[in-house]
Amino acid sequence: MKSRANHMRISRVQITNFRNFRRLDVLLSEHAVIVGENKIGKSNFLYALRLVLDPTLPDSARQLRDEDFWDGLERPLARDEKISIVVDLTDYEDDADLLAVLAQHVISTDPMVSRLTYEFGVPASVPDGAVSEADYAFVIYGGDRSENEAGWEVRKRLPMDLLGALRDAEGDLANWRRSPLRPLLDETASGIDRAELAKLAEDITDATAAVTATTEIRDLADRITKRLEEMVGGGNALETTLGFSPTDSERLLRSLRLFIDGGRRGVAEASLGSANLLYITLKMLELEHLVQEGNRHHTFLAIEEPEAHLHPHLQRLVYRNFLRRRAHQEAEADEKERASVTILLTSHSPHIASVSPIDAFVLLRKSADKQSTEGVSTAGIELEEHERLDLERYLDVTRGEILFAKGVMLVEGDAEAYLIPAFARLQGLDLDALGISVCSVGGTNFAPYVKFLGPSGLNLPFVVLTDFDPTNSSSRGEKRVAKLLASLGNITSPTTGAALKQAAAQKGIFLNDHTLEVDVFKCGRHKSMGRSLTELAESKSAAARAEAWMKDPATLDVPTFLADINAIGKGRFAQRLATNMKSGPCPAYIKEALGYVAARCS
Numbered sequence: 001m002k003s004r005a006n007h008m009r010i011s012r013v014q015i016t017n018f019r020n021f022r023r024l025d026v027l028l029s030e031h032a033v034i035v036g037e038n039k040i041g042k043s044n045f046l047y048a049l050r051l052v053l054d055p056t057l058p059d060s061a062r063q064l065r066d067e068d069f070w071d072g073l074e075r076p077l078a079r080d081e082k083i084s085i086v087v088d089l090t091d092y093e094d095d096a097d098l099l100a101v102l103a104q105h106v107i108s109t110d111p112m113v114s115r116l117t118y119e120f121g122v123p124a125s126v127p128d129g130a131v132s133e134a135d136y137a138f139v140i141y142g143g144d145r146s147e148n149e150a151g152w153e154v155r156k157r158l159p160m161d162l163l164g165a166l167r168d169a170e171g172d173l174a175n176w177r178r179s180p181l182r183p184l185l186d187e188t189a190s191g192i193d194r195a196e197l198a199k200l201a202e203d204i205t206d207a208t209a210a211v212t213a214t215t216e217i218r219d220l221a222d223r224i225t226k227r228l229e230e231m232v233g234g235g236n237a238l239e240t241t242l243g244f245s246p247t248d249s250e251r252l253l254r255s256l257r258l259f260i261d262g263g264r265r266g267v268a269e270a271s272l273g274s275a276n277l278l279y280i281t282l283k284m285l286e287l288e289h290l291v292q293e294g295n296r297h298h299t300f301l302a303i304e305e306p307e308a309h310l311h312p313h314l315q316r317l318v319y320r321n322f323l324r325r326r327a328h329q330e331a332e333a334d335e336k337e338r339a340s341v342t343i344l345l346t347s348h349s350p351h352i353a354s355v356s357p358i359d360a361f362v363l364l365r366k367s368a369d370k371q372s373t374e375g376v377s378t379a380g381i382e383l384e385e386h387e388r389l390d391l392e393r394y395l396d397v398t399r400g401e402i403l404f405a406k407g408v409m410l411v412e413g414d415a416e417a418y419l420i421p422a423f424a425r426l427q428g429l430d431l432d433a434l435g436i437s438v439c440s441v442g443g444t445n446f447a448p449y450v451k452f453l454g455p456s457g458l459n460l461p462f463v464v465l466t467d468f469d470p471t472n473s474s475s476r477g478e479k480r481v482a483k484l485l486a487s488l489g490n491i492t493s494p495t496t497g498a499a500l501k502q503a504a505a506q507k508g509i510f511l512n513d514h515t516l517e518v519d520v521f522k523c524g525r526h527k528s529m530g531r532s533l534t535e536l537a538e539s540k541s542a543a544a545r546a547e548a549w550m551k552d553p554a555t556l557d558v559p560t561f562l563a564d565i566n567a568i569g570k571g572r573f574a575q576r577l578a579t580n581m582k583s584g585p586c587p588a589y590i591k592e593a594l595g596y597v598a599a600r601c602s
Helices: 042-053 096-105 152-157 169-174 181-190 194-212 215-232 249-255 272-292 312-329 333-338 350-354 385-398 414-426 447-453 476-487 497-506 516-536 540-551 558-568 570-580 588-601
Strands: 009-018 021-027 032-035 083-090 106-109 112-121 137-142 160-163 299-304 341-346 361-366 373-377 407-411 436-440 462-466 509-511
Touching: 009 042, 021 042, 032 042, 032 350, 042 083, 042 112, 042 137, 042 160, 042 299, 042 341, 042 361, 096 106, 096 112, 096 137, 096 152, 160 272, 169 272, 181 272, 194 215, 272 299, 272 312, 272 341, 312 341, 312 350, 350 385, 385 447, 407 414, 407 447, 407 588, 414 436, 414 516, 414 570, 414 588, 436 588, 447 462, 447 476, 462 476, 462 588, 476 497, 476 509, 497 509, 509 588, 516 540, 516 558, 516 570, 540 558, 558 570
Parallel strands: 021 373, 032 341, 032 361, 160 299, 299 341, 407 436, 407 462, 462 509
Antiparallel strands: 009 021, 009 083, 083 112, 106 112, 112 137, 361 373
């Protein structure tokens, strides 16, 4: 088996004027997990790649129709308007086979990048004057020269295989021509001694003859033949026999079928999820086999809705294996061989998102003018290793909810996660309807989340809510906010006081005056807080203190107040408080944060 050191991948995709894409330009990493709301163009993104890379797509499909044009294009196409899909390929310089295929299409040598382009429009050879649909033509070329044709041989060596959302896994497994089991069995058959295979066929022939020789089986065969003759006449009737499998030694292995449950049930009796799981497993083995045999040098495997019929735990297990295999098993030669497959997924599943590498996401969404689909990716985010690991663990624990939000509120802990949705409801805001997620980072390290959500990442509307956390002489919260502003490029921002708060609020970072619980108490919620404390108090003295603070909020002893809440547990206390809040005021910094993110998600 040949060892492969390369991790060839698509590094960039540019789509212009195709279907819902006016102008899309996204970077990709080793794999791609394409997410976005329904009807945003995830399938169109994959189809655009197929126009460049899929060898099974006929030229008739590459000859686009009016419905394939972006809606904003004039009809007929102007001479200077083109539909184009540009795919950049990189990280293949260590593979002689890939170098040979892509050598004529290089656009950069440091790093090594080759480009393949599909272009559709009015060719320059068409005479001036009126243009009709019959004049349109496509060309697929490499590098930067349209005359440098990239033909079927390139697509054959670097093909894209698509497993569609409506795939019939059970039917494909049962159909010999479509089954991914076929090449694996053919390979196995080539290694079996011919004489041994002939002996196996002879044994099966004897067993078949023994069964079919019984009176009952002979009678059934005769009945079938007789009915056929009655229906179509003897000259048109088919010659039928009953048996277990073909007895021809060359076809013997082709009659093998997969069984489950220890051989007691066939795939047709399996659940849809089990059939999909078997199909994808065989497909991966088939693709690896094709590379090993030299039939292709790399495969781009696209799977639409890979979560189909798989329960959440299986989704995470299967696609963690797909998307993270190299990170854990790189040293194994056979795993390097498996690295010849790039995975492209379109998914609505937060369970798959939760196990995906942090740099794998491509998020599709409506453009600001609602006229097309735009895209952002996480492939270009610059993260320290510890930040990357923190984010991936966060996605795993939260099941990737952040990827499916229209806006995000980053908070320190569980208390805010319980209380902020309650405050939003009091302000007449439904965070679910707005697509806003409240995400606890479990501490005060907001920096990696700001990078992930900010302009260099998903570029999603977000806010940070953090505590002032006063010390004897300064504020930990002010230092935290100043660092976040610097990370966003605000290196000349003030570092303390009201000026810092104002500069931070303009960037979606909101700092309170003390801590969450103290600010909630002092905004006028002393009664609901006192009631929650008395209901949960660990002692009679704590309950008495809460009663006193309710009656006279000016007597609040902050250290004791916070200690009483900590004794209950901040999360538990916040849950009860959220239940007890029926109306009333909201801390100013929370109200401002809600207004900031809601305005950007409406």
